[in-house]
Amino acid sequence: MNNKTIFGGLLMTAFLTLSISSIAYSDDDHGHEGGVFSRTSDVPAVTNKQYATECGSCHFAYQPGWLPERSWRKIMGSLDDHFGENAELGDVTRESITNYLAGRSADTLPNRMSRRILSSLRADETPLRISELGFMRHEHDEIPTRLIEGNPKVGSRSSCQACHTQAAAGIFNEHGVNIPGFGQYDD
Amino acid sequence: MKKLLPIIVLGLAPLTAIAAGSAVPDLLAQYKSQGAADFSAERGKAMWSEKHVQKKSGEMVSCATCHGTDLSKPGSHAKTGKLIEAMSPSVNAERLTDPAKIEKWFLRNCKWTLGRECTTQEKGDFLTFIKNN
Numbered sequence: 001m002n003n004k005t006i007f008g009g010l011l012m013t014a015f016l017t018l019s020i021s022s023i024a025y026s027d028d029d030h031g032h033e034g035g036v037f038s039r040t041s042d043v044p045a046v047t048n049k050q051y052a053t054e055c056g057s058c059h060f061a062y063q064p065g066w067l068p069e070r071s072w073r074k075i076m077g078s079l080d081d082h083f084g085e086n087a088e089l090g091d092v093t094r095e096s097i098t099n100y101l102a103g104r105s106a107d108t109l110p111n112r113m114s115r116r117i118l119s120s121l122r123a124d125e126t127p128l129r130i131s132e133l134g135f136m137r138h139e140h141d142e143i144p145t146r147l148i149e150g151n152p153k154v155g156s157r158s159s160c161q162a163c164h165t166q167a168a169a170g171i172f173n174e175h176g177v178n179i180p181g182f183g184q185y186d187d
Numbered sequence: 188m189k190k191l192l193p194i195i196v197l198g199l200a201p202l203t204a205i206a207a208g209s210a211v212p213d214l215l216a217q218y219k220s221q222g223a224a225d226f227s228a229e230r231g232k233a234m235w236s237e238k239h240v241q242k243k244s245g246e247m248v249s250c251a252t253c254h255g256t257d258l259s260k261p262g263s264h265a266k267t268g269k270l271i272e273a274m275s276p277s278v279n280a281e282r283l284t285d286p287a288k289i290e291k292w293f294l295r296n297c298k299w300t301l302g303r304e305c306t307t308q309e310k311g312d313f314l315t316f317i318k319n320n
Contacts, residue, residue, distance in 0.1 A: 059267040084243060085266065086298040090291070155268060 043113055045170040048100040054089060055097070060160050063170050064104035065114045066130045072101035074126050083129075113172075131157035143185065153180035207276030208283040208318045215314065218307035226308075231316025234309065239301055248300055250313075258320045275320050283318060 043065035106114035
């Protein structure tokens with residue numbers, strides 16, 4: 001192999017890397033209109049079984065990418081009053097889950113939603129409720145309250161999976177939306 | 188291979204022997220060693236539906252708020268509405284098989300419902316009630 005071939009190979013690799021990452025980062029607002037990485041507007045699915053079991057036994061196991069690390073640490077540090085519920089865990093389990101959440105929090109992800117969430121927060125802001133994030137309010141602002149809060153089969157924006165049929169897989173685009181008693185929702 | 192088969196089957200037996208309610212005898216013995224008296228399913232049943240005022244919310248709650256009074260039927264989380272599998276070991280083979288899981292939920296749910304941890308006597312009464320229903 002001569003130097004030219006090696007240089008050509010490197011150049012090729014560089015181009016490929018650049019073009020792939022530009023596809024990954026250039027997804028449009030709805031993230032489903034084709035392209036190799038059309039799912040980049042969604043969040044990576046939950047992969048940690050312990051988190052899925054311990055936290056998912058009471059509520060939807062929200063993907064770590066919805067909140068910054070500081071939020072997860074605050075939530076996991078106050079489980080004895082978890083939005084009014086007692087959700088205490090043993091030290092070992094709690095630390096292990098905290099590490100998982102921190103390691104996959106919005107701060108660690110390059111995807112669009114996580115970056116939008118982060119940029120909408122002040123540095124001294126530590127949100128605890130995903131459903132109350134400015135980003136989340138904005139995404140749902142066109143939907144009448146009777147379809148969410150006033151809908152007995154939904155109740156609140158916290159029940160992601162009630163309408164987002166692929167929520168567990170981290171897919172939240174509008175094509176997967178099916179509002180109970182109403183049906184598909186296209187804005 | 189024919190000779191090996193019984194050995195394999197015997198080897199697997201302990202794994203399949205984990206029956207619903209299997210964790211209860213050891214826990215009851217442990218509670219007794221910590222000072223609890225005899226346990227009563229009747230007392231457990233009465234406490235199950237006994238209502239307590241939650242300090243923060245001011246709401247009246249009991250075990251039945253989320254689990255219902257018929258333990259062979261599933262319940263639902265008071266706040267999130269998430270389904271809670273039936274408590275009864277007679278319909279749910281996984282119930283009362285894992286001591287750590289039992290203690291975790293006693294801790295959380297006693298605090299939520301009673302505003303304090305349950306005593307060993309109360310925990311034993313609850314287990315006796317749930318196991319028999």
